[in-house]
Amino acid sequence: MVPKLNFYIKVKDKVLWLKLVIHVSALIPLVNLYFKAFNDQLGADPVEAVIHFTGIGAFNLLLITLMITPIAKRFKLGYLLKTRRLMGLYAFCYGLFHLFNFLAFEVQFDFYLFFSEIFERPYITVGLVALLLLVVLAVTSISVIKRKMGRRWQQLHNFNYLIVLLVAIHFYWSVKSDVTEPIIYWVITLFLLRLRIDKFKSWFN
Amino acid sequence: MLIKISKSNQLNENSVTDENIYHSRRKAIKQMGFMGAGALLASSFSNQAQAGFFDDEPETFKTTKLNFTSDNNKELIKTPEKKIISHNNFYEFGTNKTDPQEKAQQFNTNPWQLTLSGECDNPHTLDYDDLTKAFPLEERIYRMRCVEAWSMVIPWIGFPLASLIKKAAPNSKAKYVAFETLYDPKQMPGQASRRVGGGVKYPYVEGLRIDEAMNPLTLMSVGLYGKTLPPQNGAPIRLVVPWKYGFKSIKSIVGIKFLTHQPPTTWNILAPKEYGFYANVNPEVSHPRWSQASERRITTGGLFARNRIATLPFNGYGEEVASLYKNLNLKNHF
Ligand code: HEM
Numbered sequence: 417m418v419p420k421l422n423f424y425i426k427v428k429d430k431v432l433w434l435k436l437v438i439h440v441s442a443l444i445p446l447v448n449l450y451f452k453a454f455n456d457q458l459g460a461d462p463v464e465a466v467i468h469f470t471g472i473g474a475f476n477l478l479l480i481t482l483m484i485t486p487i488a489k490r491f492k493l494g495y496l497l498k499t500r501r502l503m504g505l506y507a508f509c510y511g512l513f514h515l516f517n518f519l520a521f522e523v524q525f526d527f528y529l530f531f532s533e534i535f536e537r538p539y540i541t542v543g544l545v546a547l548l549l550l551v552v553l554a555v556t557s558i559s560v561i562k563r564k565m566g567r568r569w570q571q572l573h574n575f576n577y578l579i580v581l582l583v584a585i586h587f588y589w590s591v592k593s594d595v596t597e598p599i600i601y602w603v604i605t606l607f608l609l610r611l612r613i614d615k616f617k618s619w620f621n
Numbered sequence: 622m623l624i625k626i627s628k629s630n631q632l633n634e635n636s637v638t639d640e641n642i643y644h645s646r647r648k649a650i651k652q653m654g655f656m657g658a659g660a661l662l663a664s665s666f667s668n669q670a671q672a673g674f675f676d677d678e679p680e681t682f683k684t685t686k687l688n689f690t691s692d693n694n695k696e697l698i699k700t701p702e703k704k705i706i707s708h709n710n711f712y713e714f715g716t717n718k719t720d721p722q723e724k725a726q727q728f729n730t731n732p733w734q735l736t737l738s739g740e741c742d743n744p745h746t747l748d749y750d751d752l753t754k755a756f757p758l759e760e761r762i763y764r765m766r767c768v769e770a771w772s773m774v775i776p777w778i779g780f781p782l783a784s785l786i787k788k789a790a791p792n793s794k795a796k797y798v799a800f801e802t803l804y805d806p807k808q809m810p811g812q813a814s815r816r817v818g819g820g821v822k823y824p825y826v827e828g829l830r831i832d833e834a835m836n837p838l839t840l841m842s843v844g845l846y847g848k849t850l851p852p853q854n855g856a857p858i859r860l861v862v863p864w865k866y867g868f869k870s871i872k873s874i875v876g877i878k879f880l881t882h883q884p885p886t887t888w889n890i891l892a893p894k895e896y897g898f899y900a901n902v903n904p905e906v907s908h909p910r911w912s913q914a915s916e917r918r919i920t921t922g923g924l925f926a927r928n929r930i931a932t933l934p935f936n937g938y939g940e941e942v943a944s945l946y947k948n949l950n951l952k953n954h955f
Contacts, residue, residue, distance in 0.1 A: 456923035459719060460700075460708030461771060463917060466924065522917070524929040529912060537910055589910070592769075593891065594716045594819040 431498045438499060442506040445473070446513065463521040470514035475583050475601060477507035482580060482608045501557050504576075508554040511547050539589035546582040549575050577612065580605050682726045682856070684848040689758035689778045697762055698920050700773035702846045708919065709853045710767065711872055713802065713809035716819040721853035728808055728852035730873075735858060739879035740795035743788065752858050753843050755788075756780035760847075761840055761861075766902045766936045768866035768888075772916045777861055778844030783835045791831065791879045798834040799884035800827045800860060801876035821891060827871040828884035828898065829862065830945075838863055838941050864935040864942045866900045897955040901946070902936035906955045 425433075449469055453462040481503040488496040523529045534540050553573055556562060562569050584605045588598040609616075711721040733749040747755060758778050766772045786798070804812060804824035811818030833839065840861040843850060850856040855872025862869050868888050878884075888896035895909055904914045918928045935942050 450924070453924040456921055458923075460704035461718070461917075461919055462924045464718070464771075521924055524927060526915070526929065529915065533912060536907070536912070539910065592716075592819075593712075593821065594816065596816050 427495045431495050434496075434499050435502055438502050438506065442477070442509070445469075446510075463517070466517045467514065467522060470510050470517055471587070474507050474510035474514055475587065477503060477510055478576075478580055478583060479601075479604055479608065481507055482576065486608070486611045505554060505557065508550045511550050515544075515547055539586050542582050542589070543586040546579050546586060549579050549582075553579075577609055577616075580608070680726060682728065682851050684844075684851055686848055687753060687758055687778050687844045689760050689844075689847075692760040692762045692776065694762045697764070697774045699762065699776055700919055701921055704919055704921075705773060705775055705845060706851050706853055708773075710769075710867065711853055711855070712819045712821050713811040713823065713825065713873075714853065715811055715817050722851075724810060725852035728856065730852065730857040733857050733875075735875060735877065737785070737789040737877045737879075739799075740792050740881060741879045742790040742792060745789065749857060753849070756784045758843065763840075763861060763863040764936055765861075765863065765867055765870070766916060766932065768868055768896065768900070768908060768913075770908075770911055770913060770916050770932075772918050772936075774918070774920070776846055777840055777842040778847065779840045779842035779861065781837055782839040782841050782860065783837060785841060785877070786831075786834060789877075789879070794881050795879035796831055797880045797883050798829050798831055799876075799878045799880055800829075800871045800874050801825070801878075802871055803873045803875045821887060825871060825887045826884065827860070827869055827886050828880075829869075830883075831879070832945055833862070833942075836942060836945065838938060864902055864938040866896075866902060868896065869900050899946075899949075899951070899954045901934075901942075901951060901955075902932060903934060903951055903955065904932040905934075906952055 449458075449466060452458045453466050456462060458465040481500060484496050484500050484503065488494055519525065519530055523533065534544055553575060556565060556569065556572060565572070584598070584602050587601055588595060591598055707722045708718045709721040710718065711725070714721040714724040731749040733752065735747040735752065736744075737746070738744045758780060760776055760778050762774060762776045764772055765775050802823075802825040803809070806813035806823075809818075809823075811821070812823040829839070840863075841858055842855070842861045843858050845854060850859065852873075855870075855874075858874055859872040860870050860874065869886075883898060886896075886898055888900075889898055902913075907913050913932055915929050916932045918930050920926065920928065922928070933939070
């Protein structure tokens with residue numbers, strides 16, 4: 417079953433290569449996006465384009481992060497788990513860019529407007545809660561902190577499941593009329609959570 | 622016609638038109654596709670990704686030059702033509718802003734019939750040629766404020782709706798005017814599929830009170846930037862009501878009817894709490910999901926353009942139209 421090639425690449429190197437691929441595939445689209453946007457080559461409204469690109473990008477990365485564990489278990493590829501943190505950090509990074517786009521280019525540092533939008537628009541409130549949770553998870557992913565936290569670390573990082581739910585709500589509420597795309601994302605999100613059903617059940621027993 | 626513009630509505634000089642550096646978003650996204658990873662990380666389910674990165678640009682719709690008297694208003698910085706024709710809400714061709722330009726180029730506007738009927742003494746029909754020949758054409762440089770809180774400045778070509786209405790001679794029972802867009806699912810993919818069309822019930826319908834329709838600002842537009850309209854902007858003829866949110870300015874019109882009662886209107890049917898019949902631009906009444914107090918004016922300058930400006934009551938046309946609403950509570954009748 418295992419391709420022969422695997423014999424010759426050490427696990428450590430595999431992880432290294434995978435991480436390289438992740439860095440490149442996460443960073444190049446970002447650089448490309450902003451290069452185009454700054455040069456007004458991103459359609460009529462570059463602001464809308466960068467908000468949507470980074471929003472969808474962050475959500476995709478979050479979902480990919482949640483796919484790693486099930487795939488690693490199913491195909492017995494334990495080393496994949498070593499890429500989880502990097503993937504999660506890029507999801508956070510895209511989320512930060514998304515927020516920054518909103519603040520810098522949509523409301524253009526009008527802080528009154530920024531805060532009134534956060535408090536008055538439920539979909540933005542939900543987005544901000546998700547992002548704040550991501551901040552906590554990103555900070556506690558630092559190895560030293562992780563080690564110090566012991567068992568509580570896993571408990572804290574279970575908030576990932578809440579975050580994807582919040583983002584799915586945020587996405588659903590943000591669209592004007594056609595909800596096909598958010599519904600597709602809901603299906604994927606619920607599928608990935610369904611895979612953890614035993615874990616959720618154990619919390620309530 | 623001279624339209625006064627208040628100082629607060631002027632933009633600073635950083636927004637100089639430079640169309641050379643501008644490429645359509647479609648092309649930009651295509652190039653992104655070559656980066657491979659971009660397709661994985663973003664818009665994996667969006668239409669851009671499905672459009673295929675290698676197919677050729679479809680042939681563009683042919684527009685023709687028009688004869689008209691120019692609007693000499695130099696105060697407003699116009700939105701570049703390329704942006705006006707590539708950033709459209711026209712759900713009949715899909716819900717993404719770039720869909721109409723991508724999917725409407727084969728749209729057939731000739732022959733066309735625009736029928737006036739209902740409570741009037743001279744019901745009649747305009748054919749394709751009549752649209753540009755029945756009335757003298759004039760240019761009007763108007764601000765267009767979308768309900769989504771962005772705006773453009775567009776040099777429309779057209780004639781006052783009032784001229785058309787006078788010719789139809791509405792009777793004393795005519796209190797409202799209803800408008801209807803072409804219904805042709807074969808040509809308009811959004812009408813053929815609920816998903817493509819954003820769940821809107823077609824044909825798209827709109828309406829005005831007759832005094833709003835008769836206001837000299839209200840324009841029947843047949844062109845922009847000196848040429849006939851491209852399909853994505855509502856060819857061959859559309860309404861332009863500059864003091865109302867963009868969705869009132871119905872596109873590709875085939876029917877105008879004089880009524881005794883207020884007609885149903887598309888976005889109001891879809892979401893009555895979010896979109897009213899009047900839909901006058903009003904910075905004080907927020908949309909439930911975003912503020913209407915300010916807007917981003919789309920001109921040029923890319924991401925760094927400081928283009929957020931205050932939204933004015935009636936989109937800055939209060940002097941001309943505020944008197945129409947003297948007895949109306951604009952908070953309730955949003
Ligand atoms: C402070 C936090 C946030 C703010 C202010 C914010 C704001 C926004 C805004 C303004 C939009 C565009 C709505 C529209 O006009 O169509 C949007 C869409 C979106 N956001 Fe956020 N957001 C936040 C957090 C997040 C986070 C943490 C994620 C994901 C991890 C996320 C994912 C998305 C997605 C997927 C969309 C839809 C994009 C599309 O329609 O193509 N957002 N958000």
